Amino acid sequence: MxxxxxxxxxxxxxxxxxxxxxxxxxxxGLTQERVYLEVPEFLEGxxxxxxxxxxxxxxxxxxxLSLPRNLRSVGAFALYNxxxxxxxxxxxxxxxxxxxxxxxxxxxxxxxxxxxxxxPGGSFTVMKDILSESDTRLQFCxxxxxxxxxxxxxxxxxxxxxxxxxxxIQFSITGSGMVYRECVRxxxxxxxxxxxxxSRVVLDDPQAAVEIAADRLLFPYNLAPEHRQAYEDHxxxxxxxxxxxxxxxxxxxxxxxxxxxxxxxxRMMADRGFVSADAADDALREASALGLTEACSIIxxxxxxxxxxxxxxxxxxxxxxxx
Numbered sequence: 198m199x200x201x202x203x204x205x206x207x208x209x210x211x212x213x214x215x216x217x218x219x220x221x222x223x224x225x226g227l228t229q230e231r232v233y234l235e236v237p238e239f240l241e242g243x244x245x246x247x248x249x250x251x252x253x254x255x256x257x258x259x260x261x262l263s264l265p266r267n268l269r270s271v272g273a274f275a276l277y278n279x280x281x282x283x284x285x286x287x288x289x290x291x292x293x294x295x296x297x298x299x300x301x302x303x304x305x306x307x308x309x310x311x312x313x314x315x316x317p318g319g320s321f322t323v324m325k326d327i328l329s330e331s332d333t334r335l336q337f338c339x340x341x342x343x344x345x346x347x348x349x350x351x352x353x354x355x356x357x358x359x360x361x362x363x364x365x366i367q368f369s370i371t372g373s374g375m376v377y378r379e380c381v382r383x384x385x386x387x388x389x390x391x392x393x394x395x396s397r398v399v400l401d402d403p404q405a406a407v408e409i410a411a412d413r414l415l416f417p418y419n420l421a422p423e424h425r426q427a428y429e430d431h432x433x434x435x436x437x438x439x440x441x442x443x444x445x446x447x448x449x450x451x452x453x454x455x456x457x458x459x460x461x462x463x464r465m466m467a468d469r470g471f472v473s474a475d476a477a478d479d480a481l482r483e484a485s486a487l488g489l490t491e492a493c494s495i496i497x498x499x500x501x502x503x504x505x506x507x508x509x510x511x512x513x514x515x516x517x518x519x520x
Contacts, residue, residue, distance in 0.1 A: 467499025
């Protein structure tokens with residue numbers, strides 16, 4: 198039963214004994230491959246409540262997926278092996294997020310979740326389930342009614358070692374990604390716990406640390422002053438590495454959204470006076486080589502701002518001659 202390129206079936210769900218069953222739609226597949234896929238809220242007037250197992254598996258060109266607010270369940274391996282999939286937009290009402298949904302989606306980088314707050318059993322359940330399935334770096338954009346948070350979760354690695362003397366297999370976890378994931382519970386995110394872990398990710402994943410610092414400053418949802426200062430200090434000290442990383446993001450982004458994110462982070466560095474002269478020189482050479490004209494303008498403006506702030510600060514210092 199195809200409609201708008203979707204294959205789906207109609208299911209009846211009872212709300213309780215003696216009540217009239219309600220009909221809803223479950224999507225079982227697609228009739229053709231898509232690059233940008235938006236699943237509708239209704240098919241034939243029925244709410245779309247479920248994505249069946251394997252429904253969108255091995256979509257070779259799928260890059261972006263948007264799921265509706267009505268959705269409650271995503272079946273096992275529903276998006277298995279979609280090699281180009283980069284970002285997914287969904288709502289917090291999904292209460293059944295089964296195993297392997299994003300298995301082998303190696304380019305998946307960003308999950309956007311609308312926190313509606315009116316779905317019983319929903320809230321952060323889907324976020325926790327996604328994180329428990331992935332050991333790679335993921336960024337979550339959480340859209341609240343009163344603001345936005347962008348949280349990057351670093352990757353981690355399980356290591357197994359055989360202890361021949363004890364005849365046991367011992368395992369260890371490398372990377373801070375696991376402890377970052379423990380900040381997410383089914384009814385909320387521990388923002389202070391998340392921010393307190395920053396010193397750990399600085400040591401084991403410098404690139405993730407730069408992303409975390411930039412995004413927490415850009416979207417300071419529930420950000421305490423002491424953690425804000427730590428993020429600012431880190432970007433100021435590591436300005437060169439941060440600028441080069443954001444330039445590579447602008448160059449390498451396969452979607453407009455990721456390129457814009459690089460520009461946004463770069464502007465933040467410039468506006469806050471984090472662009473030192475030495476960092477600017479290296480970044481300008483890289484931006485010129487990559488043909489990023491807009492980035493060059495941002496870096497120059499940031500360097501000028503930093504120099505003026507440093508001059509103002511120096512003019513206010515006392516020396517022995519002043520006495």
